[in-house]
Every structure is written in C-alpha cells, then in structure tokens.
Amino acid sequence: MMYCDKTSVNILSALLLEHGIQDIVVCPGARNAALVHNFHKMSLEACMTLYPVTDERCAAFVACGLYYAKRQPVAVCVTSGTALLNTLPAVAEAYYQHIPLLVISADRPAEAIGQLDGQTLPQEGALMPYAKTIVLNENNVHWCERACNEALLALRHDGGCPVHLNLPISRPLFNFNVEHLPTVRKIEEFTPKTDNETLPKHIIERIFNARLPLLVVGQLFPKNVNDTRSKVLHSALDHLESTDGILIMPEIISNCNYSYRTVSYEYSDEQHELKPDLVVHIGGNFVHKRLRKTLREQECPVVRIEERQNDFPDTFYHLDTIVRCSLAGALSQLANRLEEKQDVVSEKAYFKGLLCKERNDSIFCEAGAMALVSEKIQNKIQIIHLGNSSAVRQASHYFEDGPDFYCNRGVNGIEGTLSAAAGHALGTDEQVCVILGDLSFFYDSNALWNCKLGGNLNIIMFNNKGGGIFRELEGLDASPATEEYVSARHNTFAKGIAESYGAEYIEATDYDELASALDVMINQKRSRPIIIEITIKQ
Ligand SMILES: Cc1ncc(C[n+]2csc(CCOP(=O)(O)OP(=O)(O)O)c2C)c(N)n1
Known part of the structure; x- marks a missing residue:
C-alpha cells in the first residue's frame, strides 16, 4: 500500500509521528479520505491507532475520552463543511478542561468557498474562540512544515488546549502512489518552567560549538530610562558582542551599536559567502532583504528566542528550535558562556572594511x-x-x-x-x-x-x-x-x-x-x- 500524493497530507502524517500522536479518531468523507488513507496505512504499520466514529460530534468527544484514558494529545479527523462544526461542543469542553485535542479538517481549496459547492463553508476560525485555526497550504513544503509543527506544539500550550488544523485539498483526491512519507523538519519548543531559567543547556552548547554562529536581530526598542527591560536587553547584547563568540547582524531599528554589518552585507562581494552553521534569531521585523534571502536559501538551522507565548516566526525557513524565554536572560547566559571564535573575528573585520558612506555632491539626490x-x-x-x-x-x-x-x-x-x-x-x-x-x-x-x-x-x-x-x-x-x-x-x-x-x-x-x-x-x-x-x- 502506498501513501497519498498530497504534499500537505504527507507532511502532516510524518509530523504526527514525529510529535508522537498515537491516537486518531477518524470520520467518513471524501475530502478527508487521503488523510484517513494515510492514517490507516500508519495504523497497519503499528505507528498509531485509528478509531472510526461516524458522527463527528461523538467523534470529538470520543477523542476527549481517549485523552482521559491515555493523557496524550489525541486527534480527530473530519471532512469539510458541517462535519467540522459538529466538533465544536467537544472542542469547547476540551478548551475548559485543557485537553490537547487536534481537530484535523479537510477543506475545499479557497476558490471554492462561497461558490455553492457541496459541503463548503468558511472553515478558518470556525472553532473560535475555543481553538485557533492553523491553515496549511496544499503544496508549499516550508509552509506545511511550519504550520504542522506550530499546531502540534500549540496543543501543549496553556497546560493543554484544542487546536484546529485546516487542510485545503483539491482534486484529484484519490491518488495513492507515494512510497514513503517525506523526511520532515521537526521543530522543538522549550518553555522553561521558571522565570529564572532561559536557554536549555544543549542549545547553549550548540551555539558554543558552532564554527560561525550568527545572531540576527530584528527590530528592538532602544534603551530608555523608563524601560528597564530594554536597558538590560541592550547591555546583554553589548556583552555578547564583546565576546566575539557570535557574529551579530542587527538592523538600524534594532538599536544595537553594530548595525552597519547588516547594511554592509548589501555591499558584500558575491564571492564572499556568509556561511553560518547556526543562526540565532531574535527581535521583530527585519528590513534587509538580501540577508533574509541568503538565510532562506542556505540549509542553516535556526534557533528562535521568542518572548511571546504564541508567535511562531520561521522567517528564514529553517527554524528547528523555538525557546520561549526572557531574551535578556538568554543573551546574558550566552555571553557568559561564549568565547572568541576566529570566524566571527574575521567576518566582523570584513564587514567593517565594507563601510562606504561617501556622497556624490554633483547631483542632488x-x-x-x-x-x-x-x-x-x-x-x-x-x-x-x-x-x-x-x-x-x-x-x-x-x-x-x-x-x-x-x-x-x-x-x-x-x-x-x-x-x-x-x-x-x-x-x-x-x-x-x-x-x-x-x-x-x-x-x-x-x-x-x-x-x-x-x-x-x-x-x-x-x-x-x-x-x-x-x-x-x-x-x-x-x-x-x-x-x-x-x-x-x-x-x-x-x-x-x-x-x-x-x-x-x-x-x-x-x-x-x-x-x-x-x-x-x-x-x-x-x-x-x-x-x-x-x-x-x-
Ligand atoms: C497604509 C499603507 N498603505 C499603503 C502602503 C504601501 N506602500 C508601501 S511604500 C509606499 C510608498 C510610500 O511613499 P513615500 O512615503 O513617499 O516614500 P518613498 O517610497 O518615496 O520613499 C506605499 C504606498 C503602506 N505601506 N501602508
């Protein structure tokens, strides 16, 4: 037996295994048939157990019951239209009982919504306010990997909660000709138990052992007398910069004292390839497109240090770990551990040498x-x-x-x-x-x-x-x-x-x-x- 030919379905199937989802309640339908087909194959290979239930309202409650028994996240897979809406009572129950219930719904492609197609209604947000919807794209691998990981990790947030994953699936629906599930990018998430804990030890060691770790800094507030947080954060960054143990690439709006590097990168020689072996990503919006493009194209893993509980930015497409902790704490911890690296020193010197601020006075531009x-x-x-x-x-x-x-x-x-x-x-x-x-x-x-x-x-x-x-x-x-x-x-x-x-x-x-x-x-x-x-x- 082969897997279906839908990229999104196969990525989700592989990531369900990676994240250890063992129990799936499945409901009948054509639109979700490719999903059910894959799960059935996986159940035959003893990777998971399927529980067929026809009525979606019952199915979602059955999934809650499985959670009572096993205390492991559990999924329910439904077809499009009212099938999804029928899971709502159980999703509300799961919300208040902190049950990690993943509702996987098949959907029509966006162009069919509102066009009087059968079994079609707007599914995004249909389980709000109890479960947020994360939508997959049918063929975009990066998007599917990020979104599936995001959904599967979100199940464990807030002590457990329901999450809705919506998969638009277009015709032909029933091609089963793919031999293996794809190798997928599993994203890990760490949330320290106490406010004093920051980066896990193995992440610090990864950065310490990298040849050229790169810290990409998006927008940050500047220091301000009324804002202790930004003061502490910038002094941690300055301390980190002084170690020469990581190459920091901030933007002008990061308000760090070494922002010339990001813009210098725009002038850098095509021959000079910036080849970090680990990227650490912090801060908000990022302006410079060339660096973003380079990092997207390279196969370099990214660790995101994120202070928010629900944000999941995979800006450079290679996120492999998200650590939700205090940024200042994490950077201070790194600064105390890192030591000078030759590659960092030479890259810093290279970018400094590129600074070019001459202006041409002949035309007013x-x-x-x-x-x-x-x-x-x-x-x-x-x-x-x-x-x-x-x-x-x-x-x-x-x-x-x-x-x-x-x-x-x-x-x-x-x-x-x-x-x-x-x-x-x-x-x-x-x-x-x-x-x-x-x-x-x-x-x-x-x-x-x-x-x-x-x-x-x-x-x-x-x-x-x-x-x-x-x-x-x-x-x-x-x-x-x-x-x-x-x-x-x-x-x-x-x-x-x-x-x-x-x-x-x-x-x-x-x-x-x-x-x-x-x-x-x-x-x-x-x-x-x-x-x-x-x-x-x-
Ligand atoms: C509210 C809003 N509407 C539209 C845009 C799309 N947009 C991006 S840049 C831009 C032009 C801005 O022109 P200007 O402020 O004169 O700056 P310049 O491009 O000349 O540097 C527009 C309309 C936007 N960013 N925000």
Missing part, C-alpha cells in the same frame, strides 16, 4: 541628501523616527549607531509615522526628528492638527512626488500604470499645510539649502514644529 541629514543631526538629535519605504533603508546606509531609532515597522504602514513622532514629541522634552517620504507625510499630515505640539518636533520630508520606492522595483517600470497609479505621482507641497498648522517651513532644493535648513532646525529655538521639505527632481 535622495542618498546624498540622507547622507547630509545624517551628518548634521547624528549627534544633535537623539530620538529619530524613520518612515517606512525608502527612509528606513536609506537611513541605515548613512546614520551611525547612537541615536534612538523608531519606526512603525510592526506592519510597515505608512499611515502613522508622523503621528507616532508627534506623540513621542508630546511625551518628552527632548528633540524628536522624523524622516519620511512625501506620501507618508501627506497621508498623515493630520498629525500636525494639534495645538499642543511644540518646537521639539522636527520633520524632514523627502518629496520625490510619489512612492519613490516603486520606481526602484525591478520589472515594475515595464508597466505604464506605475507612475500615476502605483507610485501615485502628485504635485503637492507641504508649504500650505505648514501655514495651516502654524509650523515653520523651509524648502531645500540643493545641498547648500539643505545644510542651512538643517542648521536652522538644530540651532534655533521655536514653539511650533518645523518642516524641512527636500524636493528632489524626478
């Missing part, structure tokens, strides 16, 4: 203007908000570490950059500077409609008459819609807005004007915000 802005305000203004799109990218090429960098990078929206900076300026007596593009500025210009704003809000807007980032995207220039509809080209200026809201306004159209505008911004006291509009010819 965004890069040159950003270089001048960074030169002028670097040591004068401590709090800098960066707009999404080009601002955060350009800034990381020119600013040195030192200021506190903020960015609405959680979801990269352009709508609230100015408002967040305005809020920051309202909450502090220090100077706050926000650097952003024109669409971001005009979108959020209502932020200035606030009579409480004082002279500590400094706005530097790059007006390139539209979403400049779209002009850089390879291939998009082939579309005649790009300028008018994608970049949203416009001819709007901030002068009138500044007048309406009582802000000071200076336009800069070349380097000299920009330099003197920045001098005014830095040196003159004022009672209302200032806007420098850098107009770049397109």
Whole structure:
C-alpha cells in the first residue's frame, strides 16, 4: 500500500509521528479520505491507532475520552463543511478542561468557498474562540512544515488546549502512489518552567560549538530610562558582542551599536559567502532583504528566542528550535558562556572594511541628501523616527549607531509615522526628528492638527512626488500604470499645510539649502514644529 500524493497530507502524517500522536479518531468523507488513507496505512504499520466514529460530534468527544484514558494529545479527523462544526461542543469542553485535542479538517481549496459547492463553508476560525485555526497550504513544503509543527506544539500550550488544523485539498483526491512519507523538519519548543531559567543547556552548547554562529536581530526598542527591560536587553547584547563568540547582524531599528554589518552585507562581494552553521534569531521585523534571502536559501538551522507565548516566526525557513524565554536572560547566559571564535573575528573585520558612506555632491539626490541629514543631526538629535519605504533603508546606509531609532515597522504602514513622532514629541522634552517620504507625510499630515505640539518636533520630508520606492522595483517600470497609479505621482507641497498648522517651513532644493535648513532646525529655538521639505527632481 502506498501513501497519498498530497504534499500537505504527507507532511502532516510524518509530523504526527514525529510529535508522537498515537491516537486518531477518524470520520467518513471524501475530502478527508487521503488523510484517513494515510492514517490507516500508519495504523497497519503499528505507528498509531485509528478509531472510526461516524458522527463527528461523538467523534470529538470520543477523542476527549481517549485523552482521559491515555493523557496524550489525541486527534480527530473530519471532512469539510458541517462535519467540522459538529466538533465544536467537544472542542469547547476540551478548551475548559485543557485537553490537547487536534481537530484535523479537510477543506475545499479557497476558490471554492462561497461558490455553492457541496459541503463548503468558511472553515478558518470556525472553532473560535475555543481553538485557533492553523491553515496549511496544499503544496508549499516550508509552509506545511511550519504550520504542522506550530499546531502540534500549540496543543501543549496553556497546560493543554484544542487546536484546529485546516487542510485545503483539491482534486484529484484519490491518488495513492507515494512510497514513503517525506523526511520532515521537526521543530522543538522549550518553555522553561521558571522565570529564572532561559536557554536549555544543549542549545547553549550548540551555539558554543558552532564554527560561525550568527545572531540576527530584528527590530528592538532602544534603551530608555523608563524601560528597564530594554536597558538590560541592550547591555546583554553589548556583552555578547564583546565576546566575539557570535557574529551579530542587527538592523538600524534594532538599536544595537553594530548595525552597519547588516547594511554592509548589501555591499558584500558575491564571492564572499556568509556561511553560518547556526543562526540565532531574535527581535521583530527585519528590513534587509538580501540577508533574509541568503538565510532562506542556505540549509542553516535556526534557533528562535521568542518572548511571546504564541508567535511562531520561521522567517528564514529553517527554524528547528523555538525557546520561549526572557531574551535578556538568554543573551546574558550566552555571553557568559561564549568565547572568541576566529570566524566571527574575521567576518566582523570584513564587514567593517565594507563601510562606504561617501556622497556624490554633483547631483542632488535622495542618498546624498540622507547622507547630509545624517551628518548634521547624528549627534544633535537623539530620538529619530524613520518612515517606512525608502527612509528606513536609506537611513541605515548613512546614520551611525547612537541615536534612538523608531519606526512603525510592526506592519510597515505608512499611515502613522508622523503621528507616532508627534506623540513621542508630546511625551518628552527632548528633540524628536522624523524622516519620511512625501506620501507618508501627506497621508498623515493630520498629525500636525494639534495645538499642543511644540518646537521639539522636527520633520524632514523627502518629496520625490510619489512612492519613490516603486520606481526602484525591478520589472515594475515595464508597466505604464506605475507612475500615476502605483507610485501615485502628485504635485503637492507641504508649504500650505505648514501655514495651516502654524509650523515653520523651509524648502531645500540643493545641498547648500539643505545644510542651512538643517542648521536652522538644530540651532534655533521655536514653539511650533518645523518642516524641512527636500524636493528632489524626478
Ligand atoms: C497604509 C499603507 N498603505 C499603503 C502602503 C504601501 N506602500 C508601501 S511604500 C509606499 C510608498 C510610500 O511613499 P513615500 O512615503 O513617499 O516614500 P518613498 O517610497 O518615496 O520613499 C506605499 C504606498 C503602506 N505601506 N501602508
């Protein structure tokens, strides 16, 4: 007997075994037949026990009963439509009794939902609020591995809970011609029992024994006097950096003092392959695409240190362990254990050598203007908000570490950059500077409609008459819609807005004007915000 030919079903089957699921209650149906077929084959090979139950409402309660007897996570597999809804009473019961009940539902592919197909209803979220849905993609191996692991590990969260795994399965449904289940990536999860425990010993030893361990740092808050957590976290990172026992690659918005490396990586020679043998991943959103791409392409295992209970970021596609513990604690623990590694020292030297911050003064361009802005305000203004799109990218090429960098990078929206900076300026007596593009500025210009704003809000807007980032995207220039509809080209200026809201306004159209505008911004006291509009010819 062979396995079915569905990638998602075969990955799930293999991971059920890896995670030790031994009991599955199965219900009849065509859409879930490939699942039931695989489970049947696995039961014949004595890997698991199948319990056929026709009524899905009973089936899910039978699964609860199996848990009472065995105290091991248990699964129920149902077909699409109301079959899934009928598991809801047992799922609610499982929720309140902390029963690790995995509901595996087969589904129609997304295009069939709402199209009057048989046995079809929206299945995602159907068991909420008692069980969250994790959806698989039929053919995407990375997605299936991550999602199956996430679901199987989530069963043990909160002392045990129900989880819903939904598998869209398309026709043909009944090809059984695959000889072996695939070799799958099992992800391990560690949650220390007490707050004082952090990384498990074997993870520390893996990092210690790696030739070139790489710590990739996404967005982190800068240190702040009112925030002990960030202070402790950054001093742990600095301590770790001083060991030379791990190569740290942070971004400008990680607010670490070695962020040049990530941007230097963009300049690095194709011949210079960064080949870590272990990646440790911390922090939030990551801006630089080249490093992310490299790590996705390499077969290098990733350990994620995650403070949240439910997040499961497999950003680099090779997650093999997720440790849910205090980040600062974990990094301090590592810093105390790690020792200098030759490969780390030479990679650090390589990236330092790549630093290139020269600007070409012959044409007034965004890069040159950003270089001048960074030169002028670097040591004068401590709090800098960066707009999404080009601002955060350009800034990381020119600013040195030192200021506190903020960015609405959680979801990269352009709508609230100015408002967040305005809020920051309202909450502090220090100077706050926000650097952003024109669409971001005009979108959020209502932020200035606030009579409480004082002279500590400094706005530097790059007006390139539209979403400049779209002009850089390879291939998009082939579309005649790009300028008018994608970049949203416009001819709007901030002068009138500044007048309406009582802000000071200076336009800069070349380097000299920009330099003197920045001098005014830095040196003159004022009672209302200032806007420098850098107009770049397109
Ligand atoms: C709320 C929201 N709408 C749309 C987008 C999609 N988007 C990403 S970048 C961008 C253009 C931003 O233009 P601008 O602020 O002028 O910066 P530039 O691209 O010129 O650097 C847009 C519209 C978004 N990120 N957020």
